[in-house]
Amino acid sequence: MSNFSHPYIANSEQDKKEMLAELGLNSIDELYSDIPDSIRFKGKLELPHFQSEFEVKEHIEKLLSKNVSTRECRSFLGGGLLDVYIPAAQDELLRRTEFYSAYTPYQPETSQGTLHTLFEYQSMICELLAMDTANCSMYDWATALGEAALMTARINKKGNKFLYTAATAPNRKEVLKNYVSGAKLEIIEIPYDKETGKMDKEKAIELMGEGVVGIYFENPNYFGVIEDEIEEVIKVAKEKKIVVVAGVDTSSLGIMEAPGNYGADIAIGDAQSIGAGPLNYGGPLAGVFAMKFDKKWTRQMPGRIVGITLTPKKGKWAFTNTLQTREQHIKRFRATSNICTNEALMAMSTAFHLALLGPQGLKETGESMYYNAHYLKEELEKIGVKTVFNSEFFNTFLVDLKIPKDKKEEFTKFMLERKIFAGIPFSLDGETYDYLITTSYLLKKKDLDDYVKAIEEWRNE
Amino acid sequence: MTYKQATYDEPLIFELGKPGRRGHLPPKTDVPPREITIPSNMKRKEPPQLPEIHEGEVVRHYLHLSQMNYCVDTGIYPLGSCTMKYNPKINEALARNEKLCYIHPYQPEETVQGILELIYNLQKILSELAGLPYCTLQPAAGAAGEYLGLNLIRAYHHDRGDYDRIDIITPDSSHGTNPASTVMNGFNIIEIESNKDGQVDLEALKAVVSEKTAGFMITNPNTLGIFESQIEEISKIIHDAGGLLYYDGANFNAIVGMIRPGEMGFDVLHFNLHKTFSTPHGGGGPGSGAVCCSERLSPYLPVPIVEFDKANNRYFLNYDIPKTVGKIHGYYGNIAIALRGYAYICALGADGLIETSRQAVLNANYVMRKLEEIDGLVLKYNRELPRKHECVLDATPLKHEIGVGAMDIAKMLISRGYHAPTVLFPLIVHEALMIEPTENENKESLDRYIQVFKEEIAKAKENPQYAHDAPYNTAVGRVDDAWATRNLILSWKMIKELEKKGQWPPQWPEDH
Known part of the structure; x- marks a missing residue:
């Protein structure tokens, strides 16, 4: 491939020649010489290719033009x-390459921008949900539910049953089923009352027997119904040390009570509804995961968490990823979750949105x-x-x-x-x-x- | 070049603003207000304590923060295994198309034919690059892809009545997500030691395979940047034992278009669109972890898969997969990220993608050969073997000699305005410096990086304390990670509580 030049590739043919010469090589092929011939691909790849940025743009815009958006219908x-509105100021901040083209802040001293913003996201989520601590995001509400179920089983090591209400969104039930399948955690559905659409509280209390590690309900639930008769259920759960997980519509929290104020230990949801980003055909989203602080339990939380720490300069505190020893890159198979890449930019975007929106x-x-x-x-x-x-x-x-x-x-x-x-x-x-x-x-x-x-x-x- | 990162004493946003200030006026309905009859136990009593700031100050606050961040567009970002390549700006512009942003996943299919066609095209493209015919974009990140791949492997064994296959084998050089996903999925993990060439030890592998083997997970080239040239033998050992092969696509940028995992014997893989296909890392995410698989795993794919109905000339979401493992994401995955990856592939085509890999490999080897000349750094494992897209140098000799290790080197580099390599990973190299320059750096950029590396290590040799006190010129000096873990201050709310107890701001220890 002679004289290949493309805007996404830094070196020219001349650079390549010089570099190869310094390495004492004739061709880049020699760097692949250890690869057996039998596994090399010899066919011709069937891939699209457009000659210029303009043509790529035309192609994709033409495809997208076939969609009908919620701005038209x-x-x-x-x-x-x-369906939310993203203020221009929020999008302006999202376009800062300093935010979007950075990696996970593994070197905190040169990544205070990301860390500080994520700390503010965590803090705003805590204010909204009346919780003490939140992680920097899960993939979405559905996977946050899966992770929450697994976490309740880590807290209550002796049990193997997780209760959830039938008025949970069907897509979230599907992901929950999948997430618990490996943990040998049995999930049991609490029926809803056919008249009110609310959780059947008698049935819920009856189900909270031996081996139950956690209970999950949504508020408002999938039918939109406000679960206003759960006090007794939560009381029983607390007595039995069953972890209470509430899934909330984050956009309701300006007028609806925060789950931390009615007894939830863990609260989850999706920050998309409070302006993390537009619909995007269902992704990227931003799974919310927050909890009451507890020295032991918080260490069981999945995902990344930003905390405050000291710097060498007295009086100058800063931010860093903390509790990293729960994470996969250090703990490998003993990690609390396999999550690595999360939805950090969407979390930062949530902070921008909430800062603009205000109470x-x-x-x-x-x-x-x-x-x-x-x-x-x-x-x-x-x-x-x-x-x-x-x-x-x-x-x-x-x-x-x-x-x-x-x-x-x-x-x-x-x-x-x-x-x-x-x-x-x-x-x-x-x-x-x-x-x-x-x-x-x-x-x-x-x-x-x-x-x-x-x-x-x-x-x- | 002198470097100084912008530094602001930027307060927490909660300390800014005053009651009554507004940052944005959201649209309001013209339906008349009414009494809100939410039952009192579920009615908000105290409004959340969000900041009250005008628009200009919000922008200024976050602009200041953005300037205290190093990113790909600031300079070289050679984090090994992260593939920090340039994020083409056209992709960002395209992702803001209203006909992408404002479409709901449950809209009628006839109103989303454009995005379905794009998803369908991308599924085909990724399958072509994988050499595996089936594809789903549902996993939101690489680890989610691994988790799904393991689901497929388990479903396959169980469907055959093979319930005893509970072992997943992986080399000790694998990414941390591999064992973490394995255990989360209910499998038993077996880690095998690498051989002296940094590759899978075939004898060790043979010793652990059994009728319990469900599968094997590996990235190829591996995290040392070394190609597992015995992959066919590995594949035979695993398949003969009745197991399946999982390919961790984190290192795919080394071999795009030249070697296909399907031909290496893999049954299932994930791609990281945020690595190989240029979508931004976003300070930690979002990513996209598309999964491709072989025919025999296809009956278990998650729902829905985008398919094309030729007879009616329309794209549709196929939920009719009777043996599906269910769902791994609430909807269809990170579609706005997938679109960026698609645009990248369209811009490069097959020849461009191949050239990308070749240049990434050339850059990694160039840097490696120059850096291994530095006294105190060694290339562990067979130094004759060429590396692929990344290389791992070991600073153990330097550490023994003067007490300066990989983390100190990282901090010296960021002092100079160059990003550090991935440090202390893979765990099998004690003072690992894992370097992946990508094809986005030209020769001058690499030469400067090498020069700075040499200069900083020379300074450390003169005065090791200089290394321990680094970084300099960054927004803050070296942070105390241990203090953060001991004290766990994780939100503004926790700060307020400390304040009440007179424990905020934090006190510096005498010996600090």
Whole structure:
């Protein structure tokens, strides 16, 4: 390959020649001379190639142009993610190459920017959740749940059962199942009350028997229902030293109580909903993992943690990765988790967002979502469409549409024609679909009225 | 070149601002306000203590912090096994396309045909580079890829009624994630010692394989930068015993397009798109750990896989995988990261990717041969063998001679405005300096790095205390990691509690 030159490769042909000469070699091939011929690839690779940056850009933009975004079509989709607005100032900070092109801060003295920002992220998460300590992120809410289950088993070494409610998001249940499969941790589902959609508390208490290491519930739960009758369950859990794990919609925390204030030992969620980043077709996200401080338990926490430390200059404290001896690069098979690369930039982005939003902004976005959802519910009721569960909710509810299986696609199309993503279909009976509707703070009254109108038209057709 | 990192006495953001200041006005609904009827036990009583700052001050605060950070665009960043290559700027621009940012994973398929096609294309590309026909982008990072790969291996054995295969074998030079993922997955880990050439010891391997062997995990070239040239024999030993081979793709930048793991006998692998395919490391993440596998592991892949329906000319999410291991991520993985990797591959093509690897290997060998001339550094394991994309020098002689070890060298280098190698890894080299320059450094840059390395070690020889007191010129001097672990101050909330007890700011010990 003579005279190959490309912007992503530093050396020219001349440089190569000089370097090879200094090494006493004739060709780079000699550096591969130890590789057996039998395993070398001799075919021609079928890969795309574009001649210039301009053409790469054209190609990818053309592909993406086939998508329809939530800026073109009103979105009532949630399910653990939220359609958010990313302020220009936040994006400006995210574009700082000093942040995004750095590695994990293994050399703290030259990485104070990353460490300081991650410490602020941890601190803001603690303020939001009323917790003492948080890690620098897990991959997402679902994997945070898997890690939380494993952690409760490390704390309660004698047990092997983890309880979770049936009103947990299906995708998170799937990841949980997968994460506990190796640990021989049995997961047991607590049913929900068919009338209220809340956790069946009698059943939960009954299940908290021998060998239970932890209990998990979501608040609001997957149906959007607020779990406001869990005091007794948490009390029993505490008596039995069962670790209480709460999964929360982080965007609700401007108006909803923080899990640390109602008894959760560990709180998880996704920072995407409080502005870590846009939807990005489901990733990257930022799994939140926070807990009450406990000298022993905190050492069982997975992931990276930034702490404060001293420098040689008296009075000048600084930041560093701490408790590293729990991590895989040192502890190998004795590590608390295998996680290495996390979602650090998304965590930093969360700090930027929350610093801009402030307590007032957080409250306002929460209120907007609450008003939107409750208005929509009432308007739907006016046309005779009810919610499945008659319980208090935040910004999400399950609407009783009962779309038959064979009509689902038609319904989707019908709503799309009216520039609406209708919600997440959820089947309670296996035959028909109800829809989980989430109202973000980007929706206005007209969008909600159009939704109601569309449903009315659908029912009249 | 003189170097001085920007240094600010930047407070914690919680110490800035005053009540009533706003940094951003979020959109508000025009639906009339109403009473909030959240039951009182679930209603927020105390607002979270977030900062109240105007926009300009937020930007200034984080801009100051950003300037106290070294990054790939500051200078050479030769962290071994991390592949800190340049992050092309076009990829960042493309990832801000509204038709990527604002699409929800549960949108109707007809509204996401563009991104599905891109995912499909990337699955095909990665399969082509792996020499393994099936691919999923679901794992969010390399370790998640390993975890999934092990899931597939277990599902395969169990599906055959082979429940006793509980051993995963890995060399002691492997990445820490390998044994960690293994144990997290419920397997038993067996670590075997490397031979004098830094490669897998075939006799040691034969001694541990058995009817309990589930699989073998290795990166090739290994973490010493040495190619495991006996990979075919290894593959035969493992496969004959009924086990499967896992390829840790962290070191793939050495061999892209020239050697395919499928042809080496591997059954499953992960790629680190944030290493080989240029996506940014983000100060620790996000990454993307795509997994490719052979036909026999494909029935167990996680759901959904993106497929193409030729008859209807549409891409779709296939959830119909009856023996699937389930899910490893809430949705489909780090798609906005995958897009950057795709753009990188499109820009280089097959010839470009191959050239990238060759230059990365040339750079690593060039640096290695120059640095091993330094008295006090040695190339452990067979020094005749060429290295691939990285090399590991051992500073043990220097440590014995003057008490200056790998960590001290790292701190001297960062004092000069050059990033340190990965230090003290792999664990089989005591004072390891693991260097991976990547193809992003030209000859002048490498020569400067070598020169600085020599100068700093010369200074240390003159005055070892100089080395122990490094770094200089960075935002802060050498931090005390042990103090951090002993005291565990992990949030603003914990600081406030210390303040109440009169224990903040921290007191410096007399002998510090």
